[in-house]
Amino acid sequence: MINAEQRQQILDEVRGINKGPRALMVYMDICARCGTCAKVCHVAQANPDRHTNPAVRADHLRALYKRYGTLSGKILGGLVGADNHRFGDDILEEWARDFYECSGCRRCAQFCPVGIDNSLITRKGRAIVHKLGKTPKYIVKTQDISDQTGNDEGQSFAAFMEAVRFLREEMKEATGRDIKIPVDKKGADILFVPASADLISFPDTQIGSSMFFHVAGMDWTMSSAAFDGANFGLFSGDDAHMKRKHKLIHDAMANLGCKTLVIGECGHAYRIAKRMAPGFWGTLPYQVTNILELAAKFVRSGRVRLDPSKNPMRVTYHDPCNMARSLGIVEEPREVLRACVQDFREMTPQGAENWCCGGGGGLAVMDGQEGVGLLDGTFLDYRMKVGGAMKWQQIGATGARYVAAPCSNCKRQLSQLMQYHKSDIEIGGVMDLFAKALVW
Amino acid sequence: MSALQFLVGVLLPPVTAAVLLVGVGIRVRTWYRAPIGKITLYPAAKGSSHLWTGVAKEVILFRSLWGGDPGLWAAAWVFHLSLALIFVGHLRVVTDFPRLWAAVGMGAQGVDTMSAWIGGGVGVVILGMGLYLLGRRFTSPAARDASKVEDYVALLLLLGVIVTGDAMRFLSHFDLEQTRAYFYGLLTLNLRSMPDNSLFWLHFLLGQILLMYIPVGKLLHLPGVFFSHPLLRWE
Secondary structure (H helix, E strand, O other), X not given: OOOHHHHHHHHHHHHHHHHOOHHHHHHHHHOOOOOHHHHHOHHHHHOOXXXXXXXXHHHHHHHHHHHHHOHHHHHHHHHHOOOOOOOOOOHHHHHHHHHHHOOOOOHHHHHOOOOOOHHHHHHHHHHHHHHOOOOOHHHHHHHHHHHHHOOOOOOOHHHHHHHHHHHHHHHHHHHOOOOOOOEOOOOOOEEEEOOOHHHHXXXXXXXXXXXXXXXXXXXXXXXXXXXXXXXOHHHHOOHHHHHHHHHHHHHHHHHHOOOEEEEOOOHHHHHHHHHXXXXXXXXXXXXXXXXXXXXXXXXXXXXXXXXHXXXXXXXXXXXXXXXXXXXXXXXXXXXXXXXXOOEEEOOOOOHHHOOOOOOOOOHHHOOOOOOOOOOOOOXXXXXXXXXXXXXXXXXXXXXXOEEEOOOHHHHHHHHHHHHHOOOOOEEEOOHHHHHHHEOO | OOHHHHHHHHHHHHHHHHHHHHHHHHHHHXXXXXXXXXXXXXXXXXOHHHHHHHHXXXXXXXXXXXXXXXXXXXXXHHHHHHHHHHHHHHHHHHOOOXXXXXXXXXXHHHHHHHHHHHHHHHHHHHHHHHHHHHHHHHHOHHHHHHOOHHHHHHHHHHHHHHHHHHHHHHHOOOOHHHHHHHHHHHHOOOXXXXXXXXXXXXXXXXXXXXXXXXXXXXHHHHHHHHHHHHHHHEO
16 A cells, blocks of 8 residues: 555656656657567566566556656546556555566567667666565565675675685595685786675586686686675666675775676676676776686687586576676677587577576565565466476477576576476586586 | 638648647657666677668668567558558659659659559558557457557557548549649648548548647657667667
8 A cells, every 4th residue: 555655756756757768768658569578578478467468567657657747648648648547556566566577688678669678667667666665575685685794695704705715625626726716816807706696506606717717827816895796786776776786896896906807607797897887987997897708718719628528418508688688698608618518409599589587687586475565476486487487498498407597596596497397407507517627 | 611621721730740840859859868878788789880770670671570570570561661652652742753753754644553553552551451450459468458548549540541541542533633732832821722522631630630649649659769779779
């Protein structure tokens, strides 16, 4: 239930769209409601219902914007798509459900004839939900932990150092070599920032990245103050949090005097570092790149010996939305995989047209339903039955035993999806396989 | 000149022109002035010449839609192509292009025959496509769920213009010279005669409502695609 004050706040926010950004404004005006988005959306495909239709979801904002934010809408009303039919008492519950069922994967934008990117509308909807304090608890909790500790996993300095020591021992055991993970090394060329989940939940990815830097002979370091690139401000629409969190990395670059920022297997972290950071601080005094781009370049140079027979199982590659559609990283991970595995099999469709795993936009951390109004069942149910349905079929069709997905959100979603279907298909990163294929 | 002819034929046209031009102008200016955020969608164009080639593919060929829904692509593309051809054909109602016809070696009779065949054919095709687009709003679940009053209004308005246009061509005697004289008079503020075809007046009225609808409704996608596609495809 919302009160008059909240109602006013919502209207003010919606009217504010007429100050920009340009894309969002144009999107409010030009939708032809042809339904193409619903045909290419993994949610609408798996659960064809009125409320999962992206154009209907977008209309939460569009109808109100036209009704209260445009002169033509005030005068002509329904004739120009302006109405407040859905502006009821449980609007926030409905928005929380609808805008969090959308993972913001941008697949619809790939096919929209009039060039609308619904993820911008979803993010604006989420931002309004956030300002009114109705963001799902998981997202809020992750942001709070991150604000307190600097990383989404809530690791202390001691825990981080312990993880680093543990990984070093693991690598020694596996290779017999002393492969360092330098921490806070001033003047290093490269600052490496993965998603902190890689240190705990997916350590093989961190091991793979560390071995890569070692064999490539690169001068790198991690920062004890900024070892987590994950950033839920992108998901909640909380721009202040997004900037605050990324500032840890920006500051670490300055404090350590590094020249290149290398983001690990985390699509949205790379997107923020590459696309959003210049918006915060202007032209950055350092280069920004990604571990997959570096690894592909290194593999291409032929300076590394890799033995694909060490990864004999069939491997397929899942394109994380942010990597492929938002950053254009499509070929690089495939180059690395082809050099590291014996039997690589593409999914269909692939690259920028690949389906979302169902865990994008922060959904991967949402298990129960706290804070998500009107959701039928838990969020985990939804992710398994609806969000991940297309992906499950797609993976099955490849016959792969290992799915490489260079994104912690995708990894968590896909791992849960395999558990849900009682499948033993392994989920991991790209660098994990690089490490296994290395010939010392 | 009847009161209705005066209303639709003398008073309304300047209003229509003003609403269309000022309305679209205001929308476009507001878009243009709004701050841009970087929202590149890959694969993206590198450099501005590639960008505009990409945008042209979207605007002229509806490339994205081809991948998303080939059936709709066919109908929508033919529908919009017909609209473009009809727009060009309507220029002849206002003026003629004797030099062009001379250059391609066509006589007056030839031009009229060509116009009858192409214009008539396109008129029938666009009617079929328009009806299909309306029909799929009832039969395709994705389109049905998305549809609102506005979508039916826009399509019915278009269909109204199409049907009266076709009727004028096929069911009545349309006097081109008379109509051209009227438009020439309207543009030069020197009205001498008015067409006496009642279907013309209905067609012209609906056509003007359609033009005035462009800046307020979903038909804003006409100027809008020149903003939305570059935003997505800009590297």
